[in-house]
Amino acid sequence: MQRGFLSEQAISRGRRRGGAQDGASTRGHCLPLIRELVARDQRLVRPTTNNPLYADDRNFHKVESWTKDGTKVDRLLYAGNNLEKARDVFANAIKHRPRISRLTIRQRTRALFQWPEE
Numbered sequence: 001m002q003r004g005f006l007s008e009q010a011i012s013r014g015r016r017r018g019g020a021q022d023g024a025s026t027r028g029h030c031l032p033l034i035r036e037l038v039a040r041d042q043r044l045v046r047p048t049t050n051n052p053l054y055a056d057d058r059n060f061h062k063v064e065s066w067t068k069d070g071t072k073v074d075r076l077l078y079a080g081n082n083l084e085k086a087r088d089v090f091a092n093a094i095k096h097r098p099r100i101s102r103l104t105i106r107q108r109t110r111a112l113f114q115w116p117e118e
Contacts, residue, residue: 048080055079056108061086063093066102077103083112090115 049055052073055062063078063086078089086105093103094115103115 047082048078050076050079052076052079059107061112062104062106063089064104064106065093065100066104068101070102087113 049058049060052062054060055076058081060079060081061083062076064073065075065077066072067074077093078086080086083105090103090105090113093100100115104111105113
């Protein structure tokens, strides 16, 4: 006797393997849904941003240029989850503008690197 499109033999094999209770095998059934959810999440999560508040929420590494007096952030040069890229941006900023007042790589409030070194 057939149940839907599956034979009784296929149904019993699915139950032995820990398949669904109705006998339908779930092995490849959820893969398209899982792939769709992963793709949607990857579109929602941005690896870089120009919003300092979003960067703080996501615990991103931020490369910041400070004002001359050192009290406020003048520009956000990079904010992302890649520390190597942050180091490259930091090194390039120092190389091209060595007389810049102050540069930092921060993760939330913790300063990882600073120029000029104190």
